[in-house]
Amino acid sequence: MTNMKLPDNRLEKILFLLKKRGSLSTKEFSRIFHVSEVTIRNDLNELSRQGLVIRSYGGATIAEATSVKRLSIKSAFAGSSSAELIGEEAAKLVNDGDVIFLDSTPCAKALAEHLGEREHLTVFTNSIPLASRLTALGQLTVYLTGGKVNNETAVVSGGNLDGFLDKHHITKAFVSCWGMTEEQGLTDARVEEAEVKKTFISKARQVIGMVESSRWGVVSLVSFAAIKDLDIIVTDDGADDAMLEGITRANVRIQKTVQAVKINAFHNSPYEYYDTLRTDAEGEKTYTGQPGRGKKIAFANGLASEPFCIDVERSFYRNAKLAGFSPENIYVFDNEYDERKALINAEAVIKLKPDIFVEFQLSAKMNNIIAAKMDMNHIPILALETPIPAAPFVGVNNWQAGIMAGDFAADEIRKKMGGISAIDKIILIQLSIGSEINLFRTEGFAASLAAAFGEEVEEKVIREDCLSNTAEAARESMARALSKCGECGHLTVTTINHEAMSGVISALKRAGMWAPGRHILVSHSCDEIGRAQIEEDSIDGSIGYFPERYGRYILPAACALLSNKAVPPYTYVDTRIITKETLHAFYPDRIDE
Known part of the structure; x- marks a missing residue:
């Protein structure tokens, strides 16, 4: 992303909200973004000129082709240089006439880019952005699996695949993973997507794993295959002896990328040198x-x-x-x-x-x-x-992180409270000193809730600014917010980090309003404080930034x-939703006695 001017950011946010709700009024947009209705009308006119929205009296609706083309989740296509190399190498295993499965990972996306010359090829995938890209390549037959769409990743899961696949014969299944060990096999962070992979593995004549060397030794939430269930593993030249020996013991063939391929992969990138260093950093x-x-x-x-x-x-x-x-x-x-x-x-x-x-x-x-x-x-x-x-x-990417937090909070509100009507107030503890960019974490949160539940969300929102980035400042801000609440039963609260969330919890305790499970609390970074708050059931979840990996980007x-x-x-760091159920997948050393 090379342009951070506010109007352009607002246009992307307007598209996001229209994608979520289908249509919104000018008045609703004005209230969400704190700008005049004239400004919103100008924004909608510009989006209409680009063919992205359809103007209606007093508002707009999303254009039919916009949702996938413009708003496919970037993380579904964000991959490391090693993923690009592995995908290119794995594509060599695809023959004319094959019927293959591609999952939603960066390796699969990279593989797909090399399928344009294949003839009579049929591809199954559970990724909406990938299916869209495959149809643009030309002479391919593409099937998108059925089920529920994950709004964060634009990935489909949960459909009745067994009945669907009984009518088809899968030649090869290409799967990647979040982590791989000899004991746990291939693991993934999302249960639903792991089930999709497991089903296609059971149906395929040949299974090819696409595994970056940095994934060796990592264990995620759920296993979907043992190493021995695979026929071939394609990996990069960073694979160490332990990884290669583990694969060999399972009698699985190894196919590695080579340095010459790496050079070619970066040839067209303006950031060739940077990409090379990022590959080094990810492989430590x-x-x-x-x-x-x-x-x-x-x-x-x-x-x-x-x-x-x-x-x-x-x-x-x-x-x-x-x-x-x-x-x-x-x-x-x-x-x-x-x-x-x-x-x-x-x-x-x-x-x-x-x-x-x-x-x-x-x-x-x-x-x-x-x-x-x-x-x-x-x-x-x-x-x-x-x-x-x-x-x-x-x-x-603060706006994206705020949206992720809001989407998660909306799910928790539905699951634990039965809906937004049970929430009395939505409190945003903000830090304006960090410029409007940091405000995106909390404003993205509010925008996501508005997209999920409608205009009544804004009527419940209380915004309080911190004078500094400390727990004490956040406690004082939360105390001011509580003074505006009156008699409140259930709150939804977000903060920009866990220092601030500590202050929020302290203020709730002082006001006699604290009880685990009474409120929906979501924060950002999932640092040491955040991980403790999750384990203690003090908060519902956090958007993990993995600060222990920041040097790999810096x-x-x-x-x-x-x-x-x-x-x-x-350069945006990786972000993931972390809850008590998934904490140990991301931080396996934190295991309760």
């Missing part, structure tokens, strides 16, 4: 060419004592060393979530004259000042979590930048 390998050797790197962390920042800093150090930076040339500062401290640190960084500077600082105003100072001193800067003018960004971008190579303007 020494970075190609050791770009940090003899260079200095500085990192100003948000708040060194915060669990999220602790995980980020550890990952930063680990990847800086893999990139070739020597310990004496790695400088780390603590901004203490204080813009004055951030300015002091920036002045110290300028005196150090590093080759690259990574800044994690919440104030948009101060980021503009720091950016100007770094530019004057010819120090390239990388923005972490909060955008900085003219700097590449690494962090969360250092490739930083190294490409200091090497004068092209860097994506926006």
Whole structure:
């Protein structure tokens, strides 16, 4: 994503809401986005001009072809470089006349791109975006499995596949996984999708696993196949001896990608160097060419004592060393979530004259000042979590994360409360100091609930701003919100992180309104505090950002930048919904005694 101007973001949000509800009035959009109805009419006119919506009196409806073409979930197509290579290699196993199954993974998407020359090929898939892409390739027969559509991933599951497949013969099933071990086999994070894969595996004459080497040793929520159930495993050249030996013991054939294929895969990418480093980082390998050797790197962390920042800093150090930076040339500062401290640190960084500077600082105003100072001193800067003018960004897609949180909360409201009528108030604990970008986490949450339950949602919303990113500030904000609630039985609350959620829980306890299960509470990042809140049943779920992996995104971008190579303007980290049921799949070391 290369354009973050607010009108363009609002257009994408309008499309999202129309996709969810079919139609909305100008007045409803105005209330959701806090802009005038004239502004909304202009937005709708622009979308109508592009053929994406159909104007109606007082509002608009989604154009028939828009929902899949423009709004297919990006994560369904977001893959690593190794996934691209594996998909290309696996495509060599597809013959003319085959009847194959492709799952919804990045490896399957990469494989699909190489099927255009096949003749008389039939493809089954449970991915709506992939089915759409396959039909555009030409001479293919495409079947989309039936069932319920997951709004987050645009993947279909839960249909009666056995009866459907009794009429067809599947030649080959191509499946990928979230994790693979000798004991648990191939595992997935979503139960419904695992069941779809299990069904096609049982029906196929030949089963091909597409497994990135980084998935070895990882266990997710549910197993869908033993290694021995596969005939071939296609993997990348990062597969270590333990992985290869485990596959061999199961009598499964191994087909590996080769370095020559990797070079060709990056040939058309403007980010070839960056892509190479990202592949190294995901495999936890020494970075190609050791770009940090003899260079200095500085990192100003948000708040060194915060669990999220602790995980980020550890990952930063680990990847800086893999990139070739020597310990004496790695400088780390603590901004203490204080813009004055951030300015002091920036002045110290300028005196150090590093080759690259990574800044994690919440104030948009101060980021503009720091950016100007770094530019004057010819120090390239990388923005972490909060955008900085003219700097590449690494962090969360806040709007998407907010939508994910809202979708999850809507499901919990239906399941636990029976519907939105049981919720008295919806409280958004916000942090405006972090610019409108961070507000997307909470406003996306509200927009998703509005899409799910209608205009009555906005009537229930209370917005309270935090003066700082601390639990104490959030407690005070929540106390102000509660004072506006009157007699409330059930609340739905979201915060931008778990420090703030700690403050929310504290305020509820002080007000005598605390009881696990009484309210729907959803937060962001799933750091150490968040994981404890989930285990204790204090909250319903969190959007996991996996801060312990942030270095895998930061250092490739930083190294490409200091090497004068092209860097994506926006690099978004992986985000997943984490609940008590799925926590141990993502963090297997956290197992109750």
